[in-house]
Amino acid sequence: MIETTLCFPLRDGGDDGDDVLLIEKRRGLGEGWYNGPGGKLESGETPQECAVRETREEVGLEVRDLEKAGELTFLLDGEEHTRCHVYRTRSVTGEPSASAEADPEWVPVDDVPYDRMWDDDHLWLPGVLEGATVVGEFRFEGGEPLDEAEFVAHDLEWDVPLGNGS
Numbered sequence: 084m085i086e087t088t089l090c091f092p093l094r095d096g097g098d099d100g101d102d103v104l105l106i107e108k109r110r111g112l113g114e115g116w117y118n119g120p121g122g123k124l125e126s127g128e129t130p131q132e133c134a135v136r137e138t139r140e141e142v143g144l145e146v147r148d149l150e151k152a153g154e155l156t157f158l159l160d161g162e163e164h165t166r167c168h169v170y171r172t173r174s175v176t177g178e179p180s181a182s183a184e185a186d187p188e189w190v191p192v193d194d195v196p197y198d199r200m201w202d203d204d205h206l207w208l209p210g211v212l213e214g215a216t217v218v219g220e221f222r223f224e225g226g227e228p229l230d231e232a233e234f235v236a237h238d239l240e241w242d243v244p245l246g247n248g249s
C-alpha cells in the first residue's frame with residue numbers, strides 16, 4: 084500500500100471568502116488534474132513532514148501548524164491501494180512558484196474546479212475546506228493505473244477526531 088499526503092493551504096480572500104492553493108499536476112498520477120500539493124512518504128518521514136516537504140518542493144511555499152483534516156483510503160479492485168493523509172493550514176509563507184511537478188494557483192474555495200479533479204473529491208474536499216474532519220474509503224475498479232480506474236463506491240464518516248497525524 085502506498086502512503087501519501089495532501090496539503091491544502093488556505094488564506095483569507097477578502098469579500099469572496101477563503102482561497103485555497105491548488106496545483107495543476109504536471110506529471111505522474113492525476114496528471115492534468117487539480118489537487119493540493121502532496122505525494123508519497125519517504126522512509127523515516129512522518130505524514131506531516133511529508134506534507135511540508137512536498138509543498139515546499141512542488142510550489143515553494145513554507146507551511147507550518149498543519150491541521151489533520153482527513154484520512155482517505157483508496158481501494159483498487161478490492162485491495163487497499165493508497166492511503167492519503169490530508170492536512171490544511173493557514174500558516175503559509177512565501178509566494179507560490181511552478182515546478183516540474185506542479186503549476187500552483189490560489190483559487191476561491193467557492194470556485195474549486197471539481198470537474199477537473201479526481202471523481203471523489205467533490206464528496207470530501209468541500210467539508211475539509213470548511214474545517215471539518217473526515218475519514219473516507221473510496222472504491223475504484225478496472226486495474227492500474229488508479230487514475231484511469233472507475234470510481235464506483237464510497238463511505239464517509241465526518242467529524243472524526245484525527246489527532247495531528249505526526
Ligand SMILES: Nc1nc2c([nH]c(=O)n2[C@H]2C[C@H](O)[C@@H](COP(=O)(O)OP(=O)(O)OP(=O)(O)O)O2)c(=O)[nH]1
Nearest residue numbers: 087088110111112118121122123165167201203204
Ligand atoms: N485529491 C485526490 N488525491 C488523490 C486521490 N487518489 C490519490 O492517490 N491522490 C493523491 C495522493 C498523492 O498525493 C497524489 C499522487 O501521488 P504522487 O504525487 O506521489 O504520484 P506520482 O505518480 O506523481 O509520484 P511521484 O513521482 O511524485 O513520487 O494523488 C484522489 O482520489 N483524490
